[in-house]
Amino acid sequence: MAEQSERTPTVVVHDLSITYKVLGGDRRGTPEDKEGAGPLRRLLRKEGTERIREVHAVKGVSFVARHGESIGVVGHNGSGKSTLLRAVAGLIPPSKGRLWVSGEPALLGVNAVLINKLxxxxxxxxxxxxxxxxxxxxxxxxxxxxxxxxxxxxxxxxxxxxxxxxxxxxxxxxxTAATPDVLMIDEALATGDAAFRQRSAKRIAEIRRAAGTVFLVSHSNSTVRQICDRVLWMNRGRLIMDGPTEEVMQAYEATLPKKPKPAKKVPVAESEVPGTRRWSGENRIQIARSAGRETWEPGVEGCFVVSVNAVATARMVTPIAARAGWPILWMNANGLPPSSLAELDRLAPRRVVVVSGEREAPSDLDHQIGQVVSTTGEHLESRDLGGTAADLLEAFPPADTSVIYVTRAANAPRETVLSLVAARQERAHVAIGGSRVDARLLETLSRLAPERLALAGHPEEWPASVVEALQQSTGAELSYLTDPGPMALAAGLWGDVAPGGRVIVSAPNVVELLTATTVSAVTGTPVVVTDATLPRVVIESLRSLQPSEIVVCGLVSALPPTVRAELGELVSRPAV
Amino acid sequence: MADVATSAEDAQALAARHGLRALSERPPLGRYLRDLWERRSFLWTLASAESRAENETNRLGQLWAVLNPALLIGSYYLIFGLLLRTRGGVENFVAFLSIGVVMFTFTSAAVTRGARAILGRMSMVRTLHFPRAILPMSVTLTELLASIPGFALLLVLMIATGESPQLKWLLFPVAVALQGVTLLGFTFITARLVNASPDLANLVPVIVRLLRYISGVFFPIAHYVQGAPVIIQEVLTKQPFALMLTTGRQALLEGTPLALTDWLVMTAWALGVGGLGLIIFWRAEARYGLG
Structure with a gap:
């Protein structure tokens, strides 16, 4: 510290911890906890109702930032980078520890209060x-x-x-009109078209020169190298390295999974791990087929056909398919690929509902379907996302209308996990694109009379026009699902599942996770979502599920053999 | 190489040496008041913007600020003046009723909206630092600004009903100021309570309705409690929501002479409730915005 003390500090963080209290997640007690719970303690804990679960997003972080420094914050998804930034911006109060700042720290793009009527x-x-x-x-x-x-x-x-x-x-x-002492930039918050992005990049560079200290969260390692002279490396909420850019970046990059080279498609020879298996396939549609083959018997009542490119639509269909117990067959831009056609042939469903959503249905699709099964595909009328959402709600209303999940059309793991959540709770999931809400969708929503609309993301991610339209037409209470992250969200769903059964561990990718969701609904198998980093919340939830078998749902590139090996450690062996 | 302060004491000393500000912690009351003073132009911008926004969506715009109280006075006159005859010995009942209705409109708006001062601006609280007391203050100020056309209407009505302008009319702004500070005090308290437990917001309309009927908006409270035990008389006539109307009436009505005790008690209410409210509100400063 001595060699740097000539520079004025702008941020002092000491032993900062941030714990979210998540309502609605299920609390996981350790076994002895359950046994030791007397009737009074159980009553106090409100057994069986919604409970509060804690998510430790940032744990014991300390550092001092000084005037003139540009500090990059790196780490895998869900490592606590963004939470740390929001805390330093004063937007999230710490649960433990203290922090001091100089002036008015600003998180770029968020710190402007706007009143819509004005x-x-x-x-x-x-x-x-x-x-x-x-x-x-x-x-x-x-x-x-x-x-x-x-x-x-x-x-x-x-x-x-x-x-x-x-x-x-x-x-x-x-x-950006004010030049703050401490400026925080989260690239995930960048908005606007290409021209505006360019202008804003220039403006950010100007501010960066004028501001005292800059923090940057970026997924581009080259941007971090270009801009930052110091890097903080976060992993699972802890600050594991803090130092000059090159030193930290080299250590950090060494932990990153090697990027798969698309040029040579050598099937990775994966060694078996006892207690685990992987739904096989060289692509996501083949994985879906493997999952379907062991789940549905021939002669199902119906199935949905959804495009892998219409992800927002797929997210809306999945909770419906889960409740009906129908599989989803995936198509691509050219129609049904061989693996889906073979599955359609095997299942011989009585109804085939095609939901093309915001994409044009492939011209050849009906012909393809007609060749394999005796029925023709039923198509929903609408050809846009809003109309499709209304069609789906009308044709397949949810069992539980108290809460409806609402997401933006753009795709991210959080949005996909909400389909799993909706499926589990027999609720609906509606995706909304653009800044206008389809009039018929508003009408349908108001007819369902939900008590609450749960919007994915922070309020600033939602166009005011959409929020207002939803509020006015439904009169429902609006809430924002900001925390926890997608993996913690999925992990919190299985509190009432008896331990010791099969567990699906799915990658957060759309097709894989939505397929796992439909399988889970039919077989009652819990689904835990993880990326290659296996965050602690995932490991903890697997520990309490004590799986007898883990089924991996994801490509080798998404969940590599090393992850499978780690998962193998979590399979509980039968007691001797 | 890592740049950290090794202990909590080191960190605090380092921060203090360079004049850094502790985030998410409650500042001492003195500094809090100074911060509030420094942000006064923000308070003004916010309050005037909001009072404008309230009328901007109507085609007749600001005209409603006069039409609304006029219609309200008319309908209450119909009910209480002509049908129920609750005059209770008041000479100029129209003027009496108008003052009650206009001043109580300010009370009810400030109390109703003030309760949600923090809750309704949550996104702002979560994105910016400023002394949170700005929000209840801005709500009260917004409602005061929104009431000004109503107060102007009152003066017109006074003359129209035969009152002649007197020097004591100059006390009317004082009465409104005392009312405003008292309401602000209550707003501080309810904003904190409702932030801690949003369900309480549902009680506010009930309380406002109750206050409307026991505070002498439509009839002279003193006339109706004659013969009740003294303590009840005192409570009902000296409680702040009734007294703020009484002082307003004393300032404007010829037939209602000024009573020094009433003004002193009202001043005490304003200072007491205002000061207490601010302290109660300030004590939870670091907790506003927590989910």
């Missing part, structure tokens, strides 16, 4: 003053802000008339 102009004043600028300073910067946001004369119209892109650009322009 014009853009008034919002610039409210947002700017909220960031600590004086009125005179805003007067001076006003034209710059408007020009940078590119919204033109719309600045005099109420924000509620803006598209989500305009809103995001204005927010960004306001939040």
């Amino acid at each position: 014009s853009g102009k008034r919002n610039i004043y409210v947002g700017g003053q909220a960031l600590g600028l004086s009125k005179a300073e805003i007067d001076a910067k006003f034209d710059d802000i408007v020009e940078f946001s590119g919204i033109g004369d719309a600045v005099y119209l109420p924000m509620s008339t803006y598209s989500s892109g305009m809103g995001a650009r204005l927010r960004f322009a306001i939040s």
Whole structure:
């Protein structure tokens, strides 16, 4: 510390821990905990109702950041990078430990408060003053802000008339109007079209030069190398290395799975691990077929046909398929590939429901289906996402309408896991694209009269127009599902499952995870979601499930043999 | 090589040496008040923007700020003045009723919206640091601004009903200020309570309704509690929500002389509730925004 102490500190973090309390997840007691619980303790714990579970996102992190430093934060998904950043920005209070900052730390793109009823102009004043600028300073910067946001004369119209892109650009322009002492950039928050991205990259570079200290979370290692002179490496909530960029990056990169080279497709020879097996396949559709083959007997009542490219649609169909006990057969842009056709032939379903959603159904599809089964495919009417969502809700209303999960059309593990959650709770999952909500979908939603709409993500990820439309037409309470991460979310679903059975461990990829979800619904097998890092929350949930067998649902590139070997350790051997 | 402070004491000393601010911790009251003072222009921008937003969605815009109280006075006059005849010996009942209705509209709006001052601005609380007391203050100020056209209407009604302008009318803004500070105090308290337990927000409309009927909006409270035990008389006439209307009426009505005790008690309410409310609110400063 001595050699650096001539530079002024801007952030001091001491022993920072952040624990989320997650309502609704199931609490996992250790076995002795269960035995020792008297009636009173059980009563206090509200056995059988929704319980509070703790997720440790950041554990005992300490560091000092100084003026003039650019600090990269790296780590796998779910390692606590973003949580750490939000804590330093003061957006999440620490559960333990303390932190001190200089000035008004700003998380780029988020730190602008906007009031929808008001014009853009008034919002610039409210947002700017909220960031600590004086009125005179805003007067001076006003034209710059408007020009940078590119919204033109719309600045005099109420924000509620803006598209989500305009809103995001204005927010960004306001939040970069002030030059903070401590600036935090989370690349995941970047918004806008290509031209705006370019402009914003330039602006970020300017601010970076002017700001005292910059924190950057980026998934691009080359960006981190370019910008940062110091790197913090987070793993499972802990700060495991802190030092000069090159030193830390080399150590970090050594732990990354080697990127599969698409050029040579050598099937990886995988050694068997006792207690585990993998649904075989060279691609995701083949994996789905392997899973289907051991789950459904020929003569099922029906099946869905969904495109692997229409992921938002697939996410909506999955909870429905799970409840009906129907399999999903996957098609691609050309129609049904051989593995799905073979499965269709074997299953001989009485009904085939094609949900093409936001994609055109392949022209050849009906012909393909007609050749294999005696029925023709039933198509939903709508050819866009909003209409499809309404069609699906009308044709297959959920059993439990108290909560409906709502996600953005764009895909991420969190969105996919919500299909698993919805399937498990017999609720519906609706995906919404763009900044307008289909009128018929709003009507259908209001008819279902949900008590609550659970929106995936932080409020700032949602266009105000969508939020308002949902609120006005349904009158339901809106809540935002921000934490925990997708893997913790899935891990929390199986509290009431008796330990000792088969467990599916699925990669977070769409086709794999949605397939695992439908299998889980038919067989009652719990599904645990993990990426190649096997975070602790996954390991903990597997420990309490005490699986007698683990079925891996994922390509070798997603869940490599090393992961399978680790999973093998978690299979409980029969007692001797 | 890693740059860390090795112990909690080191970290604190290092932060103190360079004037860093502790995040997510409650500042001392003195500094809190100073922060509030420094943010006063933000408070003003927020409050004036919101009061404008309330009317911007209507075609008649700000005109509703006068129409609403006028219609309200009209309908209450119909019920209480003509049908139920609750005049209770008041000479200029229209003026009496108007003052009650307009001032109580401010009370009910401030109390109702103030309860959700934190809860309704959660995204703001979670994205920015500023003394959270700004939010209840902004709500109260917004409602005060929204009431100004109503107060102007009152002056017109006074003259229209035969009151003549007097020097004591200058006390009316004082009465409104005392009302505002008292309401702010209550808003501080309810905003904290509702933030801790959102279910409580459901009780607020009930409480406001109760206050509307026991605070002498439509009839002189003192007239109706004559003959009740003294303690009950005192409680019902000196409770702040009734007293703020009484002082307002004393300032404007010829037939209601100024009573020094009423003004002193009202001042005590304003200072007491306002100060206590601020302290109660400040004590939970670090907890606002926690899920």
